[in-house]
Amino acid sequence: MSIESNLLKKERQNVTFSVEELTNVWDGGKEDTEIRRKVVKVFGDDPVLKSPPICTMTREERYTEATRKCVYIFRNMLQKNGIYPGSKEFEHFWNAMPIEYTLLIHMGAFIPCIMSFGSEEQVAKWLPLSANLNIICTYAQTELGHGSFLRGLETEATFDRETQEFVINCPKVSSMKWWPGDMGLNANHALVMANLIVGGKKYGMHPFMVQIRDLSTHMPLPGVTVGDIGSKMGFEAIDNGFLYMKNVRIPRENLLNKNSEVKPDGTYVKKASDRLMYGSMVNLRVNLPKSQAIDVLAKACTIAIRYSAVRRQGLLNPGGAEVAVLDYTLQQHKLIPQLATVYATKFAGEGIIKKHQAFLQNMAKGNISDLAEIHALSASFKASVSEQCTEGVEVCRRACGGHGYSQASGLPHLLSKVTPTCTYEGENTVLYLQTARYLVKCAKEKAADLPESILFLVQPIQNARGNITSLDNLALYFKNRAALCVQAASKKVNQMSNKGLAMHEAWDKSSVQLVHATKAYVIQYIFDAFASFVKEVKCSKSVKEILEDLCCLYGLHYINNCSGDFLKLGILTAHHCNIAEEAEIALLEKLRPNAVGIVDAFDFTDSSMESCLGAYDGNVYERLFDMAKLSPLNKEPVHQASYKYLRPYLLEGRDILEGAKSKL
Numbered sequence: 001m002s003i004e005s006n007l008l009k010k011e012r013q014n015v016t017f018s019v020e021e022l023t024n025v026w027d028g029g030k031e032d033t034e035i036r037r038k039v040v041k042v043f044g045d046d047p048v049l050k051s052p053p054i055c056t057m058t059r060e061e062r063y064t065e066a067t068r069k070c071v072y073i074f075r076n077m078l079q080k081n082g083i084y085p086g087s088k089e090f091e092h093f094w095n096a097m098p099i100e101y102t103l104l105i106h107m108g109a110f111i112p113c114i115m116s117f118g119s120e121e122q123v124a125k126w127l128p129l130s131a132n133l134n135i136i137c138t139y140a141q142t143e144l145g146h147g148s149f150l151r152g153l154e155t156e157a158t159f160d161r162e163t164q165e166f167v168i169n170c171p172k173v174s175s176m177k178w179w180p181g182d183m184g185l186n187a188n189h190a191l192v193m194a195n196l197i198v199g200g201k202k203y204g205m206h207p208f209m210v211q212i213r214d215l216s217t218h219m220p221l222p223g224v225t226v227g228d229i230g231s232k233m234g235f236e237a238i239d240n241g242f243l244y245m246k247n248v249r250i251p252r253e254n255l256l257n258k259n260s261e262v263k264p265d266g267t268y269v270k271k272a273s274d275r276l277m278y279g280s281m282v283n284l285r286v287n288l289p290k291s292q293a294i295d296v297l298a299k300a301c302t303i304a305i306r307y308s309a310v311r312r313q314g315l316l317n318p319g320g321a322e323v324a325v326l327d328y329t330l331q332q333h334k335l336i337p338q339l340a341t342v343y344a345t346k347f348a349g350e351g352i353i354k355k356h357q358a359f360l361q362n363m364a365k366g367n368i369s370d371l372a373e374i375h376a377l378s379a380s381f382k383a384s385v386s387e388q389c390t391e392g393v394e395v396c397r398r399a400c401g402g403h404g405y406s407q408a409s410g411l412p413h414l415l416s417k418v419t420p421t422c423t424y425e426g427e428n429t430v431l432y433l434q435t436a437r438y439l440v441k442c443a444k445e446k447a448a449d450l451p452e453s454i455l456f457l458v459q460p461i462q463n464a465r466g467n468i469t470s471l472d473n474l475a476l477y478f479k480n481r482a483a484l485c486v487q488a489a490s491k492k493v494n495q496m497s498n499k500g501l502a503m504h505e506a507w508d509k510s511s512v513q514l515v516h517a518t519k520a521y522v523i524q525y526i527f528d529a530f531a532s533f534v535k536e537v538k539c540s541k542s543v544k545e546i547l548e549d550l551c552c553l554y555g556l557h558y559i560n561n562c563s564g565d566f567l568k569l570g571i572l573t574a575h576h577c578n579i580a581e582e583a584e585i586a587l588l589e590k591l592r593p594n595a596v597g598i599v600d601a602f603d604f605t606d607s608s609m610e611s612c613l614g615a616y617d618g619n620v621y622e623r624l625f626d627m628a629k630l631s632p633l634n635k636e637p638v639h640q641a642s643y644k645y646l647r648p649y650l651l652e653g654r655d656i657l658e659g660a661k662s663k664l
């Protein structure tokens, strides 16, 4: 056993709680852990899912491998193992997916969309075809020229009454669809968001099913120009695409018509609120943070903390032995708060998922009164979590020093996976502004007209009592701050407007404060949800203590990072801030011996991380060397390029050196 493996073994011997029990809490119960492990095992044992490490493959190989595996998973494996949408097993299957996958938009975005936009007949037609991969469909909303401002989308669907068809056109280069995943190479259909035009009248954005490739040859259909947009910062396996449509004709029935319809005579019938058109986005904003951001940060923490426990560099005591870098207070200050973020966002996210499910049940009964609240909550939650996790993964990467920059660490891959969560499914600033709009409106309402989650905005500010670092008091500081920030931002909008600015100008001039206020609102929501979870969870005292410490750390770390705000608003004094700073450092020291145990409790398999630094056995140096040997550049002892281009000068060098030698 290597020295490093021994170090991790010792770390595990010192853990003061049951790792298995914390895993159960993380998963949502013992039974859930068993189900997740079963699913992970099925995937892990399957030889068809084996492939070379991604850092040794070209982009083309990565796309090919990911597509091969995903077709197998979605067409054979899930059914064979009884993993169906809606089942507990399915909830855990993201955990078991190969490190890179395609068909994500087809499965994760298109299928939910067809269910929310399609009539019963349309769902009956398209759902089985897509579930069986008989068609592959992308979600084509964003265009080259517009992504955020949906009213600016330019693709048109014009009703031709004579032929009973819609004619789809991208009038300009800027109107072509750009970015949709699975669209470049795999998709033969696209759910195209286009402006509906009937009899010269524009009805705004509507969803259309458009066939883009021939079903037998997979060649683009007439009028369709489609392809891959090229290499990106990450997601290299995915064929994000462009789609340029000129006079592409589709039958009238291909307008997804659960919410609105065009009759054969051209009559436009609206059946539900326009806002339900945005429902698919709410769905993804609620559901994607867990698998695309929180789990990614959890993996980065696992890698960085295991590595920091075995990486020895420098001395704490003069003349003593070299210490693990995790023993430095500053390393703990980088990494342990990231663990707290993982826990806080995961448990707050679960509450939002439940709220969304309740909203969907009400919507099925025709009640959409909670739409504004769930939109505001999901938009700001997605924005905040993606931001916190992206920052967190980068902190973990840098905390691994030079090796964190190597693809072999697995960290650059995680960073490139989490970074776009700040952009896709709604650019974060744009989403914060959406929530700000809701908050400013709510701040003007009477308490009786507001949902519980937002009541604090209009209630009197309460004073903290007792221990200033108790979870109750921390929750109160966050609430007070959010309420005061929203009031201040609303006041600024009013002041600007009273000075004579038009409302949209007043809004823009106040947007820095508005986004700040929204961030304050969502952090109070996350903290409150995590603190409530910690209070209520049934578990042993030792596990509860870990969760309480992580919750307290989440709050203190946040407060210490923006203490100016709390001071400015008169919520904390300088004395309080000093206490908060010392309390955070004390918590880091307390959590340090359990750090490896806490990341072990995430229970990630080595293959799900592909990291030489983060493997369970801690054998980092052998793994790094083995991975380097696999580099395609090391295939031959002499690389053709260096031989070809350097040879003349090397020969000169040889002659000079040999001449010098003969003169000696």
Ligand SMILES: CCCCCCCC/C=C\CCCCCC(=O)SCCNC(=O)CCNC(=O)[C@H](O)C(C)(C)COP(=O)(O)OP(=O)(O)OC[C@H]1O[C@@H](n2cnc3c(N)ncnc32)[C@H](O)[C@@H]1OP(=O)(O)O
Residues within 6 Å of the ligand: 091, 104, 105, 108, 109, 139, 141, 142, 147, 148, 149, 150, 151, 275, 278, 279, 281, 282, 284, 287, 288, 291, 292, 371, 372, 375, 423, 424, 425, 426, 427, 430, 431, 434, 437
């Ligand atoms: C187990 C399942 C796991 C699933 C995991 C899946 C994993 C998938 C992983 C990765 C997938 C990657 C997917 C990426 C896909 C994409 O990126 S698709 C493209 C997404 N694009 C966007 O999100 C665009 C962002 N822009 C917007 O949302 C809107 O344009 C805008 C709302 C920002 C502005 O639109 P505008 O027309 O100007 O509207 P407003 O005038 O601002 O608002 C009008 C009113 O509508 C309300 N509203 C807006 N959005 C919503 C909504 N989503 N829901 C409900 N209501 C909404 C808004 O509040 C206004 O209301 P008021 O007038 O009352 O204030």
Ligand SMILES: Cc1cc2nc3c(=O)[nH]c(=O)nc-3n(C[C@H](O)[C@H](O)[C@H](O)COP(=O)(O)OP(=O)(O)OC[C@H]3O[C@@H](n4cnc5c(N)ncnc54)[C@H](O)[C@@H]3O)c2cc1C
Residues within 6 Å of the ligand: 105, 139, 140, 141, 142, 145, 146, 147, 148, 149, 178, 179, 180, 181, 235, 240, 420, 423, 424, 425, 426, 427, 428, 429, 430, 433
């Ligand atoms: C990996 C990836 C996958 C994607 N997958 C899909 C997909 O499957 N389907 C699909 O349709 N799309 C997809 N997209 C597109 C994505 O949804 C858009 O990129 C996103 O909505 C942002 O829009 P944009 O690119 O137009 O950014 P822009 O809106 O142009 O943003 C540029 C800057 O302008 C700022 N800005 C914009 N509006 C405002 C405002 N009102 N106030 C203040 N600032 C503002 C933004 O904050 C940002 O800083 C994907 C994108 C990526 C990166």
